[in-house]
Amino acid sequence: MFTSFKSQWFGSLGQARRDFLAGLVVALALIPEAIGFSIIAGVDPRVGLWASVAIAIVISLLGGRPGMISAATAAVAVLVTPLVRDHGVEYLFAATILMGLIQIAAGFLRLDLLMQFVSRSVITGFVNALAILIFMAQIPQLVGVSWHTYAMIAAGLAIIYLLPRLTTLVPSPLVAIVVLAAVSIGFDLPVHTVGDMGKLPEALPSLALPQVPFTWETLQIILPYSATMAAVGLLESMLTAQIVDDMTDTDSDKRRECLGQGGANIAAALVGGMGGCAMIGQSVINVTSGGRTRLSTFVAGAALLFLLAVLGPLVGRIPMPALVAVMIMVSIGTFSWNSIPNLRRHPPTSSVVMIVTVCVVVFTHDLAQGVLAGVLLSGIFFAGKVRRMFAVERSESGGTVTYRISGEIFFASVDRFTRAFLPEQGRAVTIDVSVAHFWDISGVGALDKIVARLRRDGSEVKVIGYNEASADLVDRFALHDKTGVELGVVPH
Structure with missing residues (x-):
């Protein structure tokens, strides 16, 4: 001491x-x-x-x-x-x-x-x-x-x-x-x-x-x-x-x-x-x-x-x-x-964040406003980068359509996630999320909408491969009685 x-x-x-x-x-x-x-x-x-x-x-x-x-x-x-x-x-x-x-x-x-x-x-x-x-x-x-x-x-x-x-x-x-x-x-x-x-x-x-x-x-x-x-x-x-x-x-x-x-x-x-x-x-x-x-x-x-x-x-x-x-x-x-x-x-993106921080501080003489602008811009750029680290692969086998999801599913990527699913006209659909992760209720809500839409078209839908954190989020916030989501927890 x-x-x-x-x-x-x-x-x-x-x-x-x-x-x-x-x-x-x-x-x-x-x-x-x-x-x-x-x-x-x-x-x-x-x-x-x-x-x-x-x-x-x-x-x-x-x-x-x-x-x-x-x-x-x-x-x-x-x-x-x-x-x-x-x-x-x-x-x-x-x-x-x-x-x-x-x-x-x-x-x-x-x-x-x-x-x-x-x-x-x-x-x-x-x-x-x-x-x-x-x-x-x-x-x-x-x-x-x-x-x-x-x-x-x-x-x-x-x-x-x-x-x-x-x-x-x-x-x-x-x-x-x-x-x-x-x-x-x-x-x-x-x-x-x-x-x-x-x-x-x-x-x-x-x-x-x-x-x-x-x-x-x-x-x-x-x-x-x-x-x-x-x-x-x-x-x-x-x-x-x-x-x-x-x-x-x-x-x-x-x-x-x-x-x-x-x-x-x-x-x-x-x-x-x-x-x-x-x-x-x-x-x-x-x-x-x-x-x-x-x-x-x-x-x-x-x-x-x-x-x-x-x-x-x-x-x-x-x-x-x-x-x-x-x-x-x-x-x-x-x-x-x-x-x-x-x-x-x-x-x-890093250069833009730096320049924006400098400009806001110098023109406002307010350090807090400049740093806040820089932090918000950094967050937006980061969310955009993570959003692009997302992919959906569709395949068919024996009358079953499988969608393999990879990447991060959150508020910035739900639009791409939702638009990736086609009308399947009553065919069995499996959604494999074993290499994906649900981060927020926006992602869970998007999954709800997809499953509900496919079921309205007469498809039998099964979701497999949740990791533990995603499964917990879906358990708490997904509308199981309306979507029929089936949990299949697969550890990574």
């Missing part, structure tokens, strides 16, 4: 150093994003900043994916704008607590297993869409600015990509931020700073319950928002956990992650923060900077708290071009560049 604790928190001494430095990079990059998400939600910047502190620290303790970063996010912020506008920020805190409780319930109900139905094409589309959105989010910092901004961004990217060729002792994004901050402050360059994004906190947050009436009416107001936030938060967290799993070639406990996300959001609301979830951009920063264990996530939250509470005035002078350079690096590193040549190599 101690070994597991040590590996999840510290690893080797060298790993602990990398985790600490990676956490510092993430903390600096979190500040402008948390402020921006607060603006989206229509709340004070402190609401997003304290949420990021609380969520990062708590998820490092409770989460199921070491090295993944969770904080206030745009995906959740956009959902609560109407709630804040119509009812105020206290209702946001109440909705966030309920969001956490729903996520905890989802963990106990093992809803994390739904990730098994998300195809690789959807995950690739999700990643590419986020990379595009991360880059698009930097565009406002590139419009209407002086040449100093472009020069600093170029210098920042040069440091980020060239420094690792000389040394990897210190994460290159951290060096870029420190160097550009020193140059900006030292020469008083005319560039935007973190302080221009919004007012930073001047005191530590306090622990308090939301100041709302605990009534049925309040529940009716917040429940729709809480349910949506919980679903979107878990969806993005589960997908990000899968991506970090792939990047680090390790596994994660996604059920524990559901529970941890719930606890983290409850903690965020209690310190006056908004809801959040896993962040793919910050997680990529953490992993590429060397962060692997829970320590990196904890340091991100703790360092953010220290920066805000102790070094607030200095943090406010950090130039935005330095952080823009880091986020451009994240965008480039997040995008799956192999997916472009794979468009020709992969099956067309």
Whole structure:
């Protein structure tokens, strides 16, 4: 047990150093994003900043994916704008607590297993869409600015990509931020700073319950928002956990992650923060900077708290071009560049699913809609593929007609199944389903119709070869008294 604790928190001494430095990079990059998400939600910047502190620290303790970063996010912020506008920020805190409780319930109900139905094409589309959105989010910092901004961004990217060729002792994004901050402050360059994004906190947050009436009416107001936030938060967290799993070639406990996300959001609301979830951009920063264990996530939250509470005035002078350079690096590193040549190599259906996922996410700025579109399209393509794996062979022998069915009989294949049977004008008919499988009541209903139709034509019908699962389905749902179906269970 101690070994597991040590590996999840510290690893080797060298790993602990990398985790600490990676956490510092993430903390600096979190500040402008948390402020921006607060603006989206229509709340004070402190609401997003304290949420990021609380969520990062708590998820490092409770989460199921070491090295993944969770904080206030745009995906959740956009959902609560109407709630804040119509009812105020206290209702946001109440909705966030309920969001956490729903996520905890989802963990106990093992809803994390739904990730098994998300195809690789959807995950690739999700990643590419986020990379595009991360880059698009930097565009406002590139419009209407002086040449100093472009020069600093170029210098920042040069440091980020060239420094690792000389040394990897210190994460290159951290060096870029420190160097550009020193140059900006030292020469008083005319560039935007973190302080221009919004007012930073001047005191530590306090622990308090939301100041709302605990009534049925309040529940009716917040429940729709809480349910949506919980679903979107878990969806993005589960997908990000899968991506970090792939990047680090390790596994994660996604059920524990559901529970941890719930606890983290409850903690965020209690310190006056908004809801959040896993962040793919910050997680990529953490992993590429060397962060692997829970320590990196904890340091991100703790360092953010220290920066805000102790070094607030200095943090406010950090130039935005330095952080823009880091986020451009994240965008480039997040995008799956192999997916472009794979468009020709992969099956067309997989490529379509990926492209649709990207387009829906980018045009709606809604991750949930994009992933839902991709999953639904994947399901339709899969059903169509299975539908084609179906055949009916007709043969005659001694006055008996035999139909040999092979493949899967379900809602998508019942039309072909039904049309394969001809009018037999009173001849004996045997339907052999020994190499077929009935999946649903649509398949059973189709068999009912076929047998009934043949009997109306005066045919004696016998169905043989059910496997055990199909026989059980027919036993329960077929209309034996009308169709005369005879069970002949033949084990495969």
